[in-house]
Structure formats: structure tokens, C-alpha cells
Amino acid sequence: MRTSGLARAGLALLTLASTAAAVEYEVTQKDFQKCSGMYSRKAWGxxxxxFILTKFRQPSPPPPLRTPADGDDPVVSAVDAAACTDEQRGEFVLAANATDRSRNAILTQAVHLHNPPAIRYPVKKTGYYCVVTNPYSAHPDTDQYTAITEFRNAFGDLPAAQIAKLPFxxxxxxxxxxxxxxxxxxxYLHRRDILxxxxxxxxxxxxxxxEMFMTWLFYDYQNRHGLSAGAKALMILVxxxxxxxxxxxxxxxxxxxxxxxxxxxTLGKTMIYVRALxxxxxxxGVIYAIASLSITPENAGPLILLVVLPLAASLTAFYxxxxxxLNLTMKDLMERKQTVKAAMYRRLWWCILLxxxxxxxxxxxxxxTFAGTTTADFIPTHWQTRWFILDGWLNxxxxxxxAFIAYLWRPTANNRRFAMSDEIAQDDDGFEIESLRDSFDLDLEDPESDGGGGMKYESVRAGREGSPPAGASP
Known part of the structure; x- marks a missing residue:
């Protein structure tokens, strides 16, 4: 966009690739470019x-009507060079084949700030769109302008780059x-045997x-009502x-x-320390979340370390x-030849390592991928998948x-006996443990054989057929 002492501004809508919904940005002389992706109506319904709508606020008082002197007008040389016509004064100079090479139509227009019209650009294709303004004035420092650009998607008020989070x-x-x-x-089936x-x-x-439902509710509410007070409250809750x-x-x-x-x-006093951590x-984490919502990257100074470092310290302590x-538990189980339990924790170790x-x-x-792409090209190229890179894949x-931990520690009929009993060490080279469940099968044929003081169970099984099981004698 270009403004002039005629009090006018030229506006260009350029297409690069895609994003946004009813997202509004303020455009000023210093912050002269705003970009957002947009989906076509067919993409999400x-x-x-x-559309993209740009409205200029009329200055109060309006700037004086003045035309730049020929020596101060950069467009005069362009007109003389036949790069544009006099009727195109105040518009961006485009290459002759710019429209043909662009994926979408390019709109460039001069805007008179004395009576600025609303400029509406219909979006027909999914793409990354930019609104660019530039002052066309003999006095750019004093002839200021302000505009509001709205990127409106068909599906609602959620930014287009975030709409995929709804089904996710x-x-x-x-x-x-x-x-x-x-x-x-x-x-429920094993409620009497729960650890x-x-x-x-x-x-x-x-x-x-x-948590997943509340996160979905936040994005759905924002899509319906915009980033209102209710949406901000849900964002803090999430x-x-x-x-x-x-x-x-x-x-x-x-x-x-x-x-x-x-x-x-039981963990004894150690549980108190774990809970405290x-x-x-x-x-x-809450302090960090509040700070990330209230402090913009541009305003973040050295004090942000007071928020990041404590969180990093507690996270490191957990790791x-x-x-x-885990290493101490596995070592203890192997020394006591608790092979079945050690196998569980070995699977957990592999899960963490993987x-x-x-x-x-x-x-x-x-x-x-980012190193092979310039900063200017990264967002236009990856705006549709950036949410997954930043958030989705971690989920x-x-x-x-x-799911893996829940499977390993799922409730079974042998929970307490498995937890409270020890395997009898076997030195036979042919000995094998068939499975977690088989290794602690109960001998229910004579539950009172020990005089009522205990329960006979099969501690381990022999791997060879015909070998008697190793039992725990009461």
C-alpha cells in the first residue's frame, strides 16, 4: 500500500501459499505487511x-492534500520508463506476467485516505496470502495511516493454521x-486385586x-465465537x-x-519428596504458561529466564x-533373580529409550528441513503442517x-501375588519363564493345605515338559 500527500495509499494483495479465519491484524506504516493462510470453501466447508477485508481509518485531522514534487516522486521515473501508467500512480509496480505466474489473482490499488474505501479480496483457492502496504507520500514521517485487515475463512473464526486441531x-x-x-x-473385573x-x-x-475434551472445546469455542473472553478463559484452563x-x-x-x-x-518418605517435586x-509449569500467554516474543527480555530456568531445573530433576x-530397580531385580519382574522393567526401559x-x-x-528452507519460504510452505510439528506429533x-505403560501394568487376577511374591532362583540351564501370567498360576486344588496361614501357588514353571514345577512351600 502506498500513501501520498494526496493522502492516498496503494495496497497490494499477494498470494504465496495459505491460512486464517476471522483473524484481524492492525496494519501501520511501521508494521506494513500481514500474512495469513486461507482455505478455500471446498477445503473445510x-x-x-x-475473503480478505482491509479497512483504513481516516486520520483525524486528515492529512493535507499535497502532491510530491517531481524530484521527490519515485513513481514519476517509473511512468517515464513506461513501467506503469499515470493512472496507476500509487499502486505497486508489477511485472507484466505477474498475474499469469501467480497461483491467484494479485490486487494492487491506490487508497485515498480522505475517503478510504473498504477493500475486499475474495479467496477462491487455498493459499498463503499477504497484505502489503507502502506509503506514497512526500512526507512519509508525518502522513501516517492505520488499517485493519481481516482474514475470514468459511468455517469460522479459528485461524486456518489451527483448524486441523479440531478433528485431531x-x-x-x-x-x-x-x-x-x-x-x-x-x-472392575479385578477390583479386589488392585495395586x-x-x-x-x-x-x-x-x-x-x-484434558483432551477441554482442549477440543477451546478450539471449537474459538472457532464459533472468536478469541472472546470465554475463549481466553478456556485457553488459561487448558x-x-x-x-x-x-x-x-x-x-x-x-x-x-x-x-x-x-x-x-510403599516408598515411605520418598513418596513425599516425589510429590513435592x-x-x-x-x-x-503454570507460571510458564501464563508468561507465554501474556508476554510476546518481542517483549521478552532477560527476565524471561526467571520463568524458563526453574521449569527446566524441575524437568531435569525428574529426568x-x-x-x-529405573536402573537401580532393574539391578536389584536381576541380583535377586526376579526374572519376570525384571523383564517388565526392561520393556519399560526400551519404551523410554525408543x-x-x-x-x-x-x-x-x-x-x-528448516535449514534447507529460507525463513521467508518456511511458513508459506509449511503453514498447514506446522501445528503438527510443534504440537501434534508429541501428543x-x-x-x-x-498405552504401553497401561498395558504393562493392566489389572489382572494375579496382581497382588505377583507383586508380593518372589521367584525361586533356578540354576538349571534349561529353565525358561513362559509368561508373566503363567509364572504365577495358583494352585487352587488345596487352598487350606498350609493350615489356613497362606496360599500355595506355582512360583515358576519348568521350560521342559515333564519337569515338576518349582513351588513355594509354605
Whole structure:
């Protein structure tokens, strides 16, 4: 856009690739370019045809009518060079084949600020669109302008780059609900044989259903009503729920790695310290979430470290403590020849290791992709998938980890006997453990054979047919 002492401005709408809904930006002489992707109406449906609307505010008082002197007017030389006509004064100079080479139509227009019209650009194709303004004036420092640009999508008020989150979080809500229902069925069937750690797993599964639903509700509400006060309240609530999920997840993983419920019936005073660390991490997470919502990157100074460093410290403490506890638990089980339990924790160790590898590989691929693309091209090229890079794939990894841990620690008929009993060490080279469930089958034929003081069970099975099972004699 170009403004002149005629009090006019030229406006160009350029198309690069795609995003936005009823998202409004303020355009000024200093902040002269705003870009957003846009979806066509066919892409996501909707009740209106998508468009970009730019409205200029008339200055008060309006700038004086003055035309630049020939020596000060950069357009005069362009007219003399036949790059444009005198009727195109104040518009952007485009190449002769610019419209043919562009994916969408390019609109350039001079705007008189004495009576600025609303400029509407219909969006027919999905693409990344930019509104560019530039002052055309002999006195650009004094002839200021302000405009509001609205990127309106057909589906609602949610930015186009975020619309994919609606079906994504809806699907995750359903998946976690089915996972919680399956867990609840097992929990009910074996309700008399539940371990303490399984109650924590139950709690986090229920919480995840609620959190995913509230996250979906936030995006759905914003799509219907825009970023209103209600949407902002939901955004704060979702940020707090996210902090709870992170703290609860690290807490659960830590007590599992410590052997709580399977190797140790209680953690004693250690549980107090673990809970204190989880609460501390939650508090720092909420502070970080509030700061990220209230402080823009441009205004973030050195004080932002006071928000980031405490969260990083508590996160590091969880990582170190968790990995160290898992190694100590596995070492203790192997020394006591508790092969079945050790196998469970070895699977957990591989799960954590695989998660770390996936995260590093994904970050490496993203960094490599970004390094091969200039900053100016990255957003226009990846605006439709950037949400998945920043947020979506981490939720997939988290879902896989939660499902795996829930499977390993699922309620069964042998929970308490498995947790409270030890395998009898076997030195026979032919000895094998068939499975977690088979290794602790009960001998129910004579439950009172020990005088009522205990229950006879088959501690392990021999791997060879015909070998008597190793039993635990009362």
C-alpha cells in the first residue's frame, strides 16, 4: 500500500501459499505487511465465502492534500520508463506476467485516505496470502495511516493454521475414552486385586479424557465465537490442565520406575519428596504458561529466564531421578533373580529409550528441513503442517507411551501375588519363564493345605515338559 500527500495509499494483495479465519491484524506504516493462510470453501466447508477485508481509518485531522514534487516522486521515473501508467500512480509496480505466474489473482490499488474505501479480496483457492502496504507520500514521517485487515475463512473464526486441531483433538478424546473404558473393565473385573500404582494409572487415564475434551472445546469455542473472553478463559484452563498432565505424567513414571506397587509395597518418605517435586513442577509449569500467554516474543527480555530456568531445573530433576531409579530397580531385580519382574522393567526401559530416540530423530529431521528452507519460504510452505510439528506429533508419542505403560501394568487376577511374591532362583540351564501370567498360576486344588496361614501357588514353571514345577512351600 502506498500513501501520498494526496493522502492516498496503494495496497497490494499477494498470494504465496495459505491460512486464517476471522483473524484481524492492525496494519501501520511501521508494521506494513500481514500474512495469513486461507482455505478455500471446498477445503473445510462453511457458511460464507472466504475473503480478505482491509479497512483504513481516516486520520483525524486528515492529512493535507499535497502532491510530491517531481524530484521527490519515485513513481514519476517509473511512468517515464513506461513501467506503469499515470493512472496507476500509487499502486505497486508489477511485472507484466505477474498475474499469469501467480497461483491467484494479485490486487494492487491506490487508497485515498480522505475517503478510504473498504477493500475486499475474495479467496477462491487455498493459499498463503499477504497484505502489503507502502506509503506514497512526500512526507512519509508525518502522513501516517492505520488499517485493519481481516482474514475470514468459511468455517469460522479459528485461524486456518489451527483448524486441523479440531478433528485431531476430537479423535484423541475418543481414543483416550476407549482406552479408559478398557482399563475400567479390567479394573472392575479385578477390583479386589488392585495395586496402589494402578489407581494412579486410572486417575491419569480419566484426566487425559477430560484434558483432551477441554482442549477440543477451546478450539471449537474459538472457532464459533472468536478469541472472546470465554475463549481466553478456556485457553488459561487448558494451559493449567496441560501443566497438570505434565507433572502427573512425570510423577507416575517416576514412581513406576522406583518399583512402587510391584517391587516395593510403599516408598515411605520418598513418596513425599516425589510429590513435592511434582507440585513444584506444576507451579513452574503454570507460571510458564501464563508468561507465554501474556508476554510476546518481542517483549521478552532477560527476565524471561526467571520463568524458563526453574521449569527446566524441575524437568531435569525428574529426568535424572527417573532414569537412575529405573536402573537401580532393574539391578536389584536381576541380583535377586526376579526374572519376570525384571523383564517388565526392561520393556519399560526400551519404551523410554525408543521415545528419546524418536524425539531426537524428529527434531533432527525438522532442523534439517528448516535449514534447507529460507525463513521467508518456511511458513508459506509449511503453514498447514506446522501445528503438527510443534504440537501434534508429541501428543502421538505421549499416547503411545501411556498405552504401553497401561498395558504393562493392566489389572489382572494375579496382581497382588505377583507383586508380593518372589521367584525361586533356578540354576538349571534349561529353565525358561513362559509368561508373566503363567509364572504365577495358583494352585487352587488345596487352598487350606498350609493350615489356613497362606496360599500355595506355582512360583515358576519348568521350560521342559515333564519337569515338576518349582513351588513355594509354605
Amino acid at each position: 462453511g457458511n460464507v465465502d472466504p 483433538y476430537a479423535a484423541f478424546t475418543i481414543i483416550y475414552a476407549f482406552l479408559a473404558l478398557a482399563w475400567a473393565a479390567l479394573y 496402589a500404582v494402578q489407581n494412579y494409572v486410572t486417575a491419569i487415564l480419566v484426566f487425559l479424557v477430560v 494451559s493449567i490442565l496441560s501443566a497438570v498432565r505434565n507433572s502427573f505424567s512425570f510423577f507416575l513414571l517416576l514412581i513406576v520406575c522406583m518399583g512402587y506397587g510391584v517391587v516395593k509395597p 511434582a507440585v513444584t513442577h506444576f507451579v513452574f 535424572v531421578w527417573t532414569l537412575n531409579s 521415545t528419546i530416540i524418536v524425539i531426537f530423530v524428529f527434531f533432527f529431521i525438522n532442523s534439517w 502421538l508419542v505421549y499416547l503411545a507411551d501411556v
